Amino acid sequence: MNTVTCDCGTEVDLLINSQCPNCGNFDLPPEGSQPVADTPAAGPRGLVVTVRGGRFTVGEDETVGLGRSADYPHAGYFADCDNVSRVHAVLRYSGGAAFVTDTGSANGTYIDDERLIANVERPIIHGQRLRLAADVTIQLEFPSTRSNPPRDAYTRIDPR
Known part of the structure; x- marks a missing residue:
């Protein structure tokens, strides 16, 4: 599995992109990581x-x-x-x-x-x-x- 979910909610394939194509975020979560339970996966981050x-x-x-x-x-x-x-x-x-x-x-x-x-x-x-x-x-x-x-x-x- 080479796909991670950016903070903006976009699925990003790490084999194709080094940053989120939707918001430009370079700080993508590590492959296979899960969001922390009390942190909304797609909530506003700034x-x-x-x-x-x-x-x-x-x-x-x-x-x-x-x-x-x-x-x-x-x-x-x-x-x-x-x-x-x-x-x-x-x-x-x-x-x-x-x-x-x-x-x-x-x-x-x-x-x-x-x-x-x-x-x-x-x-x-x-x-x-x-x-x-x-x-x-x-x-x-x-x-x-x-x-x-x-x-x-x-x-x-x-x-x-």
């Missing part, structure tokens, strides 16, 4: 964020700041992007769904080329394009697409 050639994961119920601020752990990805504000946007991952909020940036945050209203949290679903300012594309890799909110679900938030 949102993989790719920006400017680097990758990081946003865990379940985690919120990360996107921008050049030294207070942001991923600021290095944006360090030489003068059009990205220090405190540009916030990305939140919860319940298998992603949400983005522009925090009043000068050059805007965009989903599918639509500029977001500042301080209004918007869902972003699998297949949509996220962009900061004119040219900083952020790719999101969802572990599952089963928990996406409807496209018209908007929530007003207070940025403070």
